Amino acid sequence: xxxxxxxxxxxxxxxxxxxxxxxxxxxxxxxxxxxxxxxxxxxxxxxxxxxxxxxxxxxxxxxxxxxxxxxxxxxxxxxxxxxxxxxxxxxxxxxxxxxxxxxxxxxxx
Amino acid sequence: xxxxxxxxxxxxxxxxxxxxxxxxxxxxxxxxxxxxxxxxxxxxxxxxxxxxxxxxxxxxxxxxxxxxxxxxxxxxxxxxxxxxxxxxxxxxxxxxxxxxxxxxxxxxxxxxxxxxxxxxxxxxxxxxxxxxxxxxxxxxxxxxxxxxxxxxxxxxxxxxxxxxxxxxxxxxxxxxxxxx
Numbered sequence: 001x002x003x004x005x006x007x008x009x010x011x012x013x014x015x016x017x018x019x020x021x022x023x024x025x026x027x028x029x030x031x032x033x034x035x036x037x038x039x040x041x042x043x044x045x046x047x048x049x050x051x052x053x054x055x056x057x058x059x060x061x062x063x064x065x066x067x068x069x070x071x072x073x074x075x076x077x078x079x080x081x082x083x084x085x086x087x088x089x090x091x092x093x094x095x096x097x098x099x100x101x102x103x104x105x106x107x108x109x
Numbered sequence: 110x111x112x113x114x115x116x117x118x119x120x121x122x123x124x125x126x127x128x129x130x131x132x133x134x135x136x137x138x139x140x141x142x143x144x145x146x147x148x149x150x151x152x153x154x155x156x157x158x159x160x161x162x163x164x165x166x167x168x169x170x171x172x173x174x175x176x177x178x179x180x181x182x183x184x185x186x187x188x189x190x191x192x193x194x195x196x197x198x199x200x201x202x203x204x205x206x207x208x209x210x211x212x213x214x215x216x217x218x219x220x221x222x223x224x225x226x227x228x229x230x231x232x233x234x235x236x237x238x239x240x241x242x243x244x245x246x247x248x249x250x251x252x253x254x255x256x257x258x259x260x261x262x263x264x265x266x267x268x269x270x271x272x273x274x275x276x277x278x279x280x281x282x283x284x285x286x287x288x289x
Contacts, residue, residue, distance in 0.1 A: 049184070051199035068240030069233075071203035 001083045010035065011043040012083070014064075018053070019080045020095040023065040032094075052076070111219065113178075113190040119146055120219045121193055122157055127220030128173050135162040137202055137212055138224040139233060141249070146215075147227050148252040157195045160202045170197050204232040205239075205271045210263075227257035231284070232267055238280075239273040247280060254284040 002012045013033045017024050026044055030037040044064050047053040054067045066073055084092055116124060122138050129136045138146075141154030161170065171181055179186040179195065186195040202209045202225070211226040225233065230253050237246035253259065261284055268277035 049199065069203075069205065069236050071201050071206060071208070074206055 001086055002079070008043055010039040011047065014040055014043050014047065015052075015076075015080055016084055016095060018065060019077060019084065021098055023063050025061045025063050113188060116191070116219065118142060118150070118157075118193065119215065119222065120217050121191060122146075122224075123215070123217040123220040123222040125157070125159070125174075125177065125195060126222050128177055129159075129161075130220070132169070132173050134165045134169060134173065136160065136197070136223065137162060137209070138222060139202065139209075140198070143225055143230045144234065144249045144253055146224065147230055147257050148249075149256060151252055151256075152249050155193055157193055158198050159195065160200050161197055162200060162202055164200055167197075204229050205236050205267070207267065207270065227253055228260045228263055231259050231264055235264070235268070235273075235277075236271075239268070239271060239276055247283075251283050259284070 002015075003009050006012050006015070010033075013035065014024075014029055017029045017032060026041045027037055029044075030040040033040075044053065044055070048055055048064065051067055052070050053064045055062050055064045057063070066077075070076070084095065087095075110124075111120065113121065113124070122142065126136055126138070136159040138157065139160050140156065140158030141152070142157045144152045145154050174181070174186045174195065177188070178190075179188045184196065188195075204225075209225050209229045211229060212223050213226050215222045215224060231250045234246040234250035234253070237243040238250065254261075261281070264284065265274075265277055265281070268274055
């Protein structure tokens, strides 16, 4: 939807994921959208270099989130919210429903 | 010209800035080194972050830096005669939601350094405290306020724009400025 503006579908996917989940890592985003990891990694790196995102390490995972100091963050969030509202209802729901509660290791699903 | 190895942070920053000025590329010092300069080195940062105001292309920056003897390493620039690392974070030159309001100039023997004002420096540090609860940055903001004329009313207004008035109210008493 924002691909003409952002120049990349994977950039849009990454930003929408981070908008709804607050933070995420490349393979998680790629898995969610069933797309290739390299494409997502490339866009996350580009967005970080451009100051839109920041990243930090948690164990061996590099987590990304919006850069709170990015001057256009409020406007970007509004734009992304607007774009998300045009997504099919089921896609919106998938993005917005986040399991945050803990699950003990080894517990059967 | 003084050898790089003997330059203070301020002189070194002005030396780099002078080369960019010569090439008509406007750069402004922001980030932790401003805290070091304004706090008379009570806080020491080894990074010099120059924001290039007119979004000059990376190859132009690289050429300018290489002409001064720097080598690029993972988006940082390193010089063999100093421990300081120079970086050019992406613009715009802003503090949170707003553009930087005032750019000061400091003259040195090595050139003129353009630097964000002490008030914007405090805002810049508070951004990390407000959004990431980074208490080290709060400490840096306090240091700058203590040693400079800082506009607390302006910081209060800006904090409101950032939606952080309650946090500002909690730390206001710590921002005792030289101007008071």
